[in-house]
Amino acid sequence: MAKSGRIAAVLVALAAVVAVAAGVVVYLVAYPPTASASPVGSASAEVTMQTVPAYNQDPEPTWVSYMIKQGDSWVHTTMFQVPAHSLVHFTVYQFDTGSPLRNPFMNQTANLVGGAENVNGKDVSLIDANVGDGVGHSFAIPALGVSAIFPGVSGDSTNQCDVAAPCPMTFDHNTITFTIQTGDPGSYAWQCFVPCALGYPIGFGGPMSTLGYMNGFMEVVA
Amino acid sequence: MADAMVGAQMDEPLDDAAYNDAIERAASRGSYWSGSRLFVALSAMMFAGGAFAFFYLHSLDSSGMWRTDGQAPPDYVSVPVLVLTLGGAALFWGYTRRLLRGSAVTTDWLVATGVSAGAFLVAAIIQFVGMLNTGFFPGSTGYASVYVAIMPVFAVYCLGTAYWLETLFARVLRVRWVVSDEMPARDSMERTMFLGSAVGAKAFVVFVALVSLILFLLFSVLS
Amino acid sequence: MATDTTVAAGVDAGGIPDPHVGRGVWWRRPGLFYGVIGAVIGYAIGTWLGTWLAEDNQQVQGLGHNDFAVTLGYLVATIGWLAGMGALTYPLQKMAGLQPHVEHEEERTLGRYFRYTLDHKVVGVQYLVAMIAYFLVGGLFALAIRTELLSPTAHLFQPGTYLEIVGTHGTMMMMMMTSAIIGPFGNYFVPLMIGARRMAFPRLEALSFWITPAAFLVLLSGILIGGFPSGWTGYAPLSVEATQGMDAYLVAFGLMSISMIVGGFNIVVTVINHRAPGMTWTRLPLFVWGMLVTGMLMVLAAPVLTLSCYLTLLDRTVQTSLFNVQQGGSPYLWENLFWFFGHPEVYILALPGFGIAGELLPVFTRKPAFGYKTTVAGIVGVGLLSFFVWQHHLFDSGINADMRPMVMLTTEMISIPTGFIFLALIGNLWRAKIRLTVPMLFVIGGMLNFLIGGVSGVFLSDVPTDTVAHGSFFVMSHFHYTIMGGYIFFFFAGLYYWLPKMTGRMLDTRLGKVHFWSLFVFFNSTFLPLFAIGELGMPRRVFEYADSLQALNVWVSISAYLIGVSMLVFVYNFLKSTVIDDKRPLPENPWGSRGLEWLTSTPPAADNFVRVPTVVSGPYEYGTGAGPMAVMSSPGYPRVPEGVS
Amino acid sequence: MADTKASEESKELTDRDHLRRIGLIWLVLTLVCVPLVIFVLGPHLPPGTDSEQARNQQEDNTVLAAVATPVLLFIWVYIGYAVKNWRIPADTPVEELQDGPPIRGHRGFQTAWIVITSVTVFALFVFGTQELWTDYGSGTGSGSSPVWTPAGYSTNAKDSKLLVVQVIGQQWRWTYRFPQYGGVETDTLVIPAGKTVQFDVTSLDVIHSFWAINLGVKADANPGNNNIAFVEDPSVGPVDIRCAELCGTYHGAMAQTGQVEKQADFDAWIAGQIVLHYDLLPQLPAYADFYIPQTDGGYYDPSQVTPPAVDSGLPPPPPAPAPSSAAPSPAPSSS
Known part of the structure; x- marks a missing residue:
């Protein structure tokens, strides 16, 4: 091959390598996909979420998941923005059945405004997850010490959500509301502490470890 | 492993090709010998890892779940596997020893090798099928886990032994003279490679038989 | 190897021509094309088989993932790949009682580099190109890590993605790079240096290479199915609860361990049996000693890794409970098995470098090797001791606390044989004629870096100081000093030194010096601050760190980018010399080395030597008045010498 | 040159x-x-x-x-x-090279x-x-039965004269249990200054590592294993805590700041924690060296959960909740 041909071949090969590398970087930055629901207000904000017992859609149809309401539609994300130094009101529709926790210490609420959450109209600050329907999921921000827990729907119910997410309100669910106070701007990881990853050896892993399912980020913006 | 295989100590100068060939035959013969020993050593390291898992989990007895009472693989799997591997190894070892000493008739050796290969094959099949009928869930205890983990590896080794013996068997069926000590076969690369392989297999079957015995002791005798 | 010399005409040897060599239309013999087809078909079969076996399994349905399908897909795809490359032809022929001839034919086409070839020199070149590619890919992941570390919170990658990148970088470097020296230089030069015309088992060397692209692609594909969160150490039970990407790690690491076993096995057997007449153990070049001990470590340590990966796959598929403490297992089982492999592995990544240093120093100091036997004792001693120190990775783990003083002792004892090797370095320099060529620069730079790596290792071997350093960036910096600063520097030394032999072309000296100095400076400016960062409380594998550490981290990241630039200089130099520039005539022996490998033609012919040479003196007899190391032609040595049997 | x-x-x-x-x-x-x-x-x-x-x-x-x-x-x-x-000179032509002195070694x-x-x-x-x-293991995790122990150590945490703090790692947070204070569990770490503290480190899921950086303590948290580390004479101030063993996605977020307080402040703090978590205490499992959840599904069996005894003597607790059983004998309060 002539010298020019060899140079051209090398350049083409390099271009291909650069393209593949760039593609991988873009993929890694973009994955997992996280649309951002952004209910930002000035002094307070509303975040509406639901937990679904199975996402029933690709890529992970069997995984439990959170969803966030953006406008009138439910978005499959766990990223949301809230204003700094303000009250954030959460409304959670809990469709999943419950179970005990690995560490019963997380049976209680913590650092909520007013000290308790409201479950179906009743103030609750402690649930015994070892009895009854247990706890379905929880919402905790370890960095802020925040914890809210969502009792499970009855496992005997015949009206459990089994459709593709989001779950319509016609299925059995618990409605939980609570309020937290945000502080300085920053990115705060939140997660669920109930071992709800079905099929995984210790109930953790899978959706529990994957952004967009059972954990996410609360972006506190100025 | 007669020294005569190398055309050494000939008085007339060798041309390059013959010289190279003589040296490579010596090297090949040595390679089979040390290669088979090295293979035994590395396999031993792997099985030693398994034995470590056995004794380590046994000693930890995590959550008291090392082994439930009476948990053991069925005897109709473990005993035949033991008998077949020990018998097959003894057969091959004995006849190959005679062959290498020049005192075996080729046909005797062929039959013995064929039977031995068959024995290892059957042992592997029994062990594989036996994995479907252990009578316990793989994750039920530490003991069950180690058993489920190690025995397929051992079965693969049985299969590998059967394969090795079969290649020797097929080689002799196809080219009878590789086992004879007559010229011109004596100095041929073909014969060197065949004998090297046979010598290696002779060591290897002993190793597999030993592993078989140890595994039997660990899983079926020790309690 | 000529096979028709002794079997008399008319005797059927049951042989057939080897299908891998000789000319033929590309689509009529195995090769890359059929390898890819085999891999695709194999993946389909494996996935189907796994699905069929396990789709009704409750666990699988709960997970939403079928680890059986993924694992079997990878494994059968690898088998298909190797079958398509032609690896299975020989075993099947053996089953039929055939004995393929090895007939080397001068085939100087480009195509042979894409085939399952039996020429160790072709395998060496294949390894060289592949290892550089794997290294650069792993390096890109490192740059991604440093980019994320520019700020103390998540800004580019999500936490899970960051762990995927960290794990892929670590695994790529620690597992693919195990063969970075033994693969290219070991395969290429060990036979040349011991006067052999081939390797003991030519098919094994090809097998050991052609497994590596499979392992590489399997590992990379892990990213597409979610990556693995466990770093290169893959600790259970995190690895058991991880998603499918973990299967990619386990299969790839398992494959690579098989490649290591096969490659090391071949080298060890070759060195033991294929030495030319007169190549006694005390004349064996130090590089060959390094390769021999490295090969031995690979052969004895890697099977334990194969087993560990297999055990974890079992926990993830057939639900054994080897690592599940609630069911009679223990996570310590993985830690012990993994580090039983993992610590010899560290020396698999160090000894080849010492071998190169020992080999090159006499050439560039024009002196006999200082303390030859001491160096050999050092290499062998490090190799032996490396099997007795693995529990120093478990000082804080809460296991066998009573054992710690003993492990502390064995670990610190490693500095004694390592000291032997350093002794040789400084002894060689005494009153020498030091030529600071590019390979020599890399040798000295590598030694200086390794020194820091070794001294920081003492801090990790001592339990009280290890308390601070364990699991922090200190450890990370320590092993980068030994592996990147030592091993990779020595790799480059070997590359600059031997590439003229492999290709007949020199790398550009000026660019080589730019490469060395930039790499040396930026390497140190990257990893020295990381010692401090670790001691100041930043654990490995995290991107959340104290704000006060940001300045240092930014400094490190910028230095890391500059390492990348330095590597670009090298890539340019490499491509320019090997691919772009026209062939230039080159002195047969540009460094004036006495080594046996320089006594044959450049590049060496298919069978290395027309006639197996007879070695008459050692490789490092500079200034002693000894003649050439070996007699290359027939006169005077007409017969098989005494002692060959 | x-x-x-x-x-x-x-x-x-x-x-x-x-x-x-x-x-x-x-x-x-x-x-x-x-x-x-x-x-x-x-x-x-x-x-x-x-x-x-x-x-x-x-x-x-x-x-x-x-x-x-x-x-x-x-x-x-x-x-x-x-x-x-x-x-x-590095570029000395090969023909002109001279050899150095043939030194093979120096005994x-x-x-x-x-x-x-x-x-x-x-x-x-x-x-x-x-x-x-x-230094009694020099701050490292020395396993469940350490060989070198400070005076007052007992294999039974409740008999120990040292302050025992059980550190529980979980994906992805730390909690702390004080067996000598009725087994109360807290989500922050406070220890008294000048005392010898025994950390019992364990995990509920994967391997973590409890690293109290400025106290010089590092101990891996293994599921089903009690890893003991001692620290003597801590001085008043914050404690930087991180996880030093890769434990999954939010490994880096397992960072926390604890506190070393004067004894009186510590007493007040622990009393406050008991009041705060009093209702929860009966739901916690009985104190053990490590948590071993039940096997099926990985959760506790509620019937086996024994409420810990609250060691009072501290502020008046709210009326005790109903479920109670043969609780372990009251532990001596650390003074």
């Missing part, structure tokens, strides 16, 4: 001259650097002086650095000297080298073991 004059000069020098020069440079540098390391760098070395263990680790770090310095200096000085004095030098490295290594081993021994 063929400085002909220099090379001529060096030819005249004997081996002894070269050795003397190298030795002199090395000695001067060592005499300058080692005191710098010991007295200037040493006091700033991690992990600081916030506890007895931390102080000893800092001392250990200093000793190792002081031993390493002459070694590093020697190799650097030697290589620098050799390259400067015995260098020939005395080699013996001295081996003896020095061996003695250093064994000295370091003895020193390290002594530190490990006298």
Whole structure:
């Protein structure tokens, strides 16, 4: 091959390598996909979420998941923005059945405004997850010490959500509301502490470890 | 492993090709010998890892779940596997020893090798099928886990032994003279490679038989 | 190897021509094309088989993932790949009682580099190109890590993605790079240096290479199915609860361990049996000693890794409970098995470098090797001791606390044989004629870096100081000093030194010096601050760190980018010399080395030597008045010498 | 850089001259650097002086650095000297190359080298073991039955005269349990200053590692294993806590700031925690060295959960909730 041909071949090969590398970087930055629901207000904000017992859609149809309401539609994300130094009101529709926790210490609420959450109209600050329907999921921000827990729907119910997410309100669910106070701007990881990853050896892993399912980020913006 | 295989100590100068060939035959013969020993050593390291898992989990007895009472693989799997591997190894070892000493008739050796290969094959099949009928869930205890983990590896080794013996068997069926000590076969690369392989297999079957015995002791005798 | 010399005409040897060599239309013999087809078909079969076996399994349905399908897909795809490359032809022929001839034919086409070839020199070149590619890919992941570390919170990658990148970088470097020296230089030069015309088992060397692209692609594909969160150490039970990407790690690491076993096995057997007449153990070049001990470590340590990966796959598929403490297992089982492999592995990544240093120093100091036997004792001693120190990775783990003083002792004892090797370095320099060529620069730079790596290792071997350093960036910096600063520097030394032999072309000296100095400076400016960062409380594998550490981290990241630039200089130099520039005539022996490998033609012919040479003196007899190391032609040595049997 | 004059000069020098020069440079540098390391760098070395263990680790770090310095200096000085004095042009044509003196080794030098490295290594081993021994594991996790224990240690956490804190790692947060205070569990770590504290580190899922950086404590948290680490005489101030073993996605987020308080403040704090979590206490499992959840699904079996006894004597607790059973005997309150 002539010298020019060899140079051209090398350049083409390099271009291909650069393209593949760039593609991988873009993929890694973009994955997992996280649309951002952004209910930002000035002094307070509303975040509406639901937990679904199975996402029933690709890529992970069997995984439990959170969803966030953006406008009138439910978005499959766990990223949301809230204003700094303000009250954030959460409304959670809990469709999943419950179970005990690995560490019963997380049976209680913590650092909520007013000290308790409201479950179906009743103030609750402690649930015994070892009895009854247990706890379905929880919402905790370890960095802020925040914890809210969502009792499970009855496992005997015949009206459990089994459709593709989001779950319509016609299925059995618990409605939980609570309020937290945000502080300085920053990115705060939140997660669920109930071992709800079905099929995984210790109930953790899978959706529990994957952004967009059972954990996410609360972006506190100025 | 007669020294005569190398055309050494000939008085007339060798041309390059013959010289190279003589040296490579010596090297090949040595390679089979040390290669088979090295293979035994590395396999031993792997099985030693398994034995470590056995004794380590046994000693930890995590959550008291090392082994439930009476948990053991069925005897109709473990005993035949033991008998077949020990018998097959003894057969091959004995006849190959005679062959290498020049005192075996080729046909005797062929039959013995064929039977031995068959024995290892059957042992592997029994062990594989036996994995479907252990009578316990793989994750039920530490003991069950180690058993489920190690025995397929051992079965693969049985299969590998059967394969090795079969290649020797097929080689002799196809080219009878590789086992004879007559010229011109004596100095041929073909014969060197065949004998090297046979010598290696002779060591290897002993190793597999030993592993078989140890595994039997660990899983079926020790309690 | 000529096979028709002794079997008399008319005797059927049951042989057939080897299908891998000789000319033929590309689509009529195995090769890359059929390898890819085999891999695709194999993946389909494996996935189907796994699905069929396990789709009704409750666990699988709960997970939403079928680890059986993924694992079997990878494994059968690898088998298909190797079958398509032609690896299975020989075993099947053996089953039929055939004995393929090895007939080397001068085939100087480009195509042979894409085939399952039996020429160790072709395998060496294949390894060289592949290892550089794997290294650069792993390096890109490192740059991604440093980019994320520019700020103390998540800004580019999500936490899970960051762990995927960290794990892929670590695994790529620690597992693919195990063969970075033994693969290219070991395969290429060990036979040349011991006067052999081939390797003991030519098919094994090809097998050991052609497994590596499979392992590489399997590992990379892990990213597409979610990556693995466990770093290169893959600790259970995190690895058991991880998603499918973990299967990619386990299969790839398992494959690579098989490649290591096969490659090391071949080298060890070759060195033991294929030495030319007169190549006694005390004349064996130090590089060959390094390769021999490295090969031995690979052969004895890697099977334990194969087993560990297999055990974890079992926990993830057939639900054994080897690592599940609630069911009679223990996570310590993985830690012990993994580090039983993992610590010899560290020396698999160090000894080849010492071998190169020992080999090159006499050439560039024009002196006999200082303390030859001491160096050999050092290499062998490090190799032996490396099997007795693995529990120093478990000082804080809460296991066998009573054992710690003993492990502390064995670990610190490693500095004694390592000291032997350093002794040789400084002894060689005494009153020498030091030529600071590019390979020599890399040798000295590598030694200086390794020194820091070794001294920081003492801090990790001592339990009280290890308390601070364990699991922090200190450890990370320590092993980068030994592996990147030592091993990779020595790799480059070997590359600059031997590439003229492999290709007949020199790398550009000026660019080589730019490469060395930039790499040396930026390497140190990257990893020295990381010692401090670790001691100041930043654990490995995290991107959340104290704000006060940001300045240092930014400094490190910028230095890391500059390492990348330095590597670009090298890539340019490499491509320019090997691919772009026209062939230039080159002195047969540009460094004036006495080594046996320089006594044959450049590049060496298919069978290395027309006639197996007879070695008459050692490789490092500079200034002693000894003649050439070996007699290359027939006169005077007409017969098989005494002692060959 | 063929400085002909220099090379001529060096030819005249004997081996002894070269050795003397190298030795002199090395000695001067060592005499300058080692005191710098010991007295200037040493006091700033991690992990600081916030506890007895931390102080000893800092001392250990200093000793190792002081031993390493002459070694590093020697190799650097030697290589620098050799390259400067015995260098020939790198591009010397192969035909013109001259060989160096054929030195194959030097018995005395080699013996001295081996003896020095061996003695250093064994000295370091003895020193390290002594530190490990006298500091009760030197802040490291020493397993469930440590060999070297401070006075007052008991294998039964509740009988221990030391303050026992059970550290529980979980994906991805730490919690702390105080068996001597009725098994109350807290989500922050506070310990009293000047006391000896025993950390019982365990995990509920994967392997974590409890790293209290400035206290000099690091102990892996393994599921089903109790890893004990001691810390003596912590001084008042914050405690940086991180997870040092990769444990999954939010591994890096397992960072926390604890506190060492004066005894009185600690007493008030723990009393407050008992009040705060009083309703929860009956739901916690009985105190054990480690949590082993039930096997099916990985959760506790509610029927086996025994409520811990609340050791009062501290502020009046709210009325005890109904479920109670044979609780373990009240533990002595740590004073």
